[in-house]
Amino acid sequence: MYPDRVVSGMRPTGPLHLGHYHGALKNWVKMQTELPCLFFVADWHALTTNYDDPSIIEKNTWDMLVDWLAAGVDPSQATLFIQSRVPEHAELHLMLSMGTPLGWLERVPTYKDQIEQLAHKDLTTYGFLGYPLLMAADVLIYRASQVPVGEDQIPHVEMTREIARRFNHLYGKEKGFEEKAQEAVKKLGSKRAKLYHELRTEFQQEGKIEALEQAKAMLDDTQNLSMVDRERLFGYLEGSRKLILVEPQVRLTEASRLPGLDGRKMSKSYGNSIFLREDKESVTKKVRTMPTDPARVRRTDPGDPEKCPVWQLHQVYSDQATKDWVVKGCKSAGIGCLECKQPVIDAILREQEPMHERAQQYLDDPSLVRAIIADGCDKARKLAQETMRDVREAMGLGYT
Structure with missing residues (x-):
């Protein structure tokens, strides 16, 4: 019997912001205390859209790993590793590609969406078409029982299940x-x-x-x-x-959608982010200059919190008493916008303080991160090699 196991990864696209923390990392920190977890940097996936300029991937990888550690991901509880350092991911991807129908890849909802969103890039590549299959291999290589995803990623997990089922059907020969x-x-x-x-x-x-x-x-x-x-x-x-390959279950994560500084989803591409390890002065300045309800032209004008991006941050960071104070003060013009923003600033800085503390040791001595990853890659690779032995044998490629 294969043990329950959680697998999840992120593409190294640069420093992580608080949206990543509330959307994924908080869940990782919680899950690592419940089940064996493997968390990996999906550097090969970064190549699917940045194959023409891979120079930044390595730096982004190490920066992101420090962000994970700063957020509370614990290498004594979870296995952290880099995808490309475990070549069995690529081997399983190749094996699965032999029997995966082309139509399964073309129907993945994010395939057409990404091509439209990244119209300035040439994504008519074999690698980009096959990235959902590589995602499936990332999970199946560890026989993961659970994959933490948001609702938009459920089709990827469903396809992973179909791929595992098809493989087992084609090659299963259990006595x-x-x-x-x-x-x-x-x-x-x-x-x-x-x-x-x-x-x-x-x-x-x-x-x-x-x-x-x-x-x-x-x-x-x-x-x-x-x-x-x-x-x-x-x-x-x-x-x-x-x-031979385990069909993983979807584990829907409590994705707290953190709004950006302009009220839209927090995203680096929108320029509306607060980064996990951003300094206090920068965080304070960003929140203090956030747009507010356009009706509040003067300090004495009453406003409506529902029309203010700052209110969305209060929903995430403030207790009920503070939110009541905001609603009353804004609608009566009893408080100004800068007063309203201060509890949000204080809450974000409180959240970031332990992150800065945890990160500092790794910034002072980068070899600590290298050692964690070397150890994690070894552990991950041992699990991956076990799966590949079974896969090769099932496909008649064991050559024993």
Whole structure:
């Protein structure tokens, strides 16, 4: 049985901002205390859109790793590594590419979106088309049971599941699979076991896709199954046999969408970000010069918090008493905009203080980060090599 494991990565695109912290890193810090976690820098993925200028990738990688450590990602609890230092990612990507239908890649929602958003770049490349398959390999190489994503990334995980299922169907040859699957069916209980057999028959004999989906939903809802039994039952349902690659589950993260300084989503490309390790003077200046409700031309003009970007930051950073004070003071012109901004400034600086402290040791001695990553790459590679041994053997490429 493969243990539960979480895998997640980020592309090294430069210093991380507070939007990254609230959208992903806070969840990573929480998850590392619950399950074994592997967090990686997706430097090969950075090449899919920056293949023409890779010079900044290495610096961005080390900067981002310091940001992770500053945010509280703990190398004694989680494995941190760099994707390209574990070449098995690329090997599995190549193996999977042999049997992955082209249409699966072309239908990924973000494929066309990215091409439109990055119209100034030539993205008609094999690497860009195949990046969802590389993402799948990143997860499947560690037999991850959970992938933390926001809702917009769910299609990527669904495709990863389909790829694992197809691979298992093509290459699975587990000895005594049927007997093991039938033993797993008994664990469902008599009522669910009867329904499982009925739905399996409907799908395999009549090709009813809705029967397959109903059976999968039932298995997903069954709590007392081990991951191996669950995957075995998925395979038995579809007529495949051995579990070689694990189908990961979506773990929807509590993505707190932190607005930028102009009220839009915080993004480096919008120039509206506050960075994780930005200095106090810069943070203070940025918030103090934020736009506010345009109706408040003078200090004595009443305003409406709902029309003010600062109010969106209060929603994230302020307690109820402070928010009540803002609403009352803004609508009555009892407080000025600079007064309103001060609690937000104070809260951001409080949040950043431990980040600056944690980062300092790595800035003073960069060899500490190198050592953490060397250790993490070794650990990740051992897991990846185990998977690839099984994959090669299943595909008849073991040469033993």
